[in-house]
Amino acid sequence: MTGPGGGRSLADRQAALVAALVAGAPIPDGFDPRLVGTARRALLRKRSGEVARHWPVLAASFGARWPAVFAEWGDGRPTQGSFQDGLALARSLALTGAAAEELAEREKALRPRTRLSRLLRRAR
């Protein structure tokens, strides 16, 4: 005889649910696939808004298509934080104009830190 959840621990069941929502894992047994799919899309919509706050020019360059563009990229990719998500998406696109400039500026701002971490690595 098994208890609720077929004897699996709450921790395992929570992990399986989050993996289904953000990492493309199968929906755990017993959940309504339609509603979990709705939640997955709602999470992507929310993430697209948060990434847009960090990457306003990138988001604006897609106009009303931004949530769909982000969702296509972000579905199945767990968030690494809104800034990093926007950076990874921007790097994957062939950007032009203001969005390309926004990416170039961010890349430039990141560079000193990269140089520093290289120095620190060498010092170890």
Add this chain to the structure above:
Amino acid sequence: MTGGGAEGSFGVGIGWRPEIAGFVAALPGLRFTEVIAESVPASGPVPAPLAALREAGTAVVPHGVRLSLGGAEPVDPARVAHLAAAARQLGAPLVSEHIAFVRAGGLEAGHLLPLPRSREAVDAVVANVARTQAELPVPIALEPIAAIFDWPDDELDEAAFLTEILDRTGALLLLDIANVYANARNRGTEPTDLLDRLPLDRVAYVHVAGGAEHDGIYHDTHTDAVPREVLDLVGELCARHRPPALMLERDGDYPAAATLRAELDAIAAASGYPVVT
């Protein structure tokens, strides 16, 4: 929430967000606001706009969104310490967090996720709330969330689940009336049935927010207008037991000041509290 004005109440407030700091600062009757706890620096000076509100006598409540009190794992002590520090920094009368989990198995969900309404989940929440209360200088109010889906094996209904958590922790209730509306609409139940069964005398304050329908489901977005039905539910709540404070929760797509003022006035009208605009 206690420690307010003549009746020990704070009346109508609004969630403070950087994008509407100017609007919030200019509200003549504002006596309380809420700030996302994770955005408050744990040390150093309180951000100037919040310090100015404190100076003017407005209570500021840190509202945590990433503690994951409903996680099966123990809460992260660093996150608890930060919430406690935010409460001290702001001289807050209380703090609040959600009955939800936001991460598991090393992955961030990015949103508040529902718990199974099981004894095991009640035990997990109660243990995490106790760990948090042990470090907090002030009471905590717990907020039930809007759930797009339910777990397949619920043992308790929502009222029994929430009441047991509140009874065992001694925590206050942060009732989000828009979540009550959203859950009832999506589950096809009567929102007033839940109001009739919750311990309304434990409500510290109330969230009022807007939402929109996507994919045939009502989503509690905080980025849309407050629907008439939610304001009507504020009236139903206040007719049963008027909470000491109610606040508008808006988290993006900020409308014109006049629209926000109208929503605050509508909450005042529905609750019978004085307008703050």
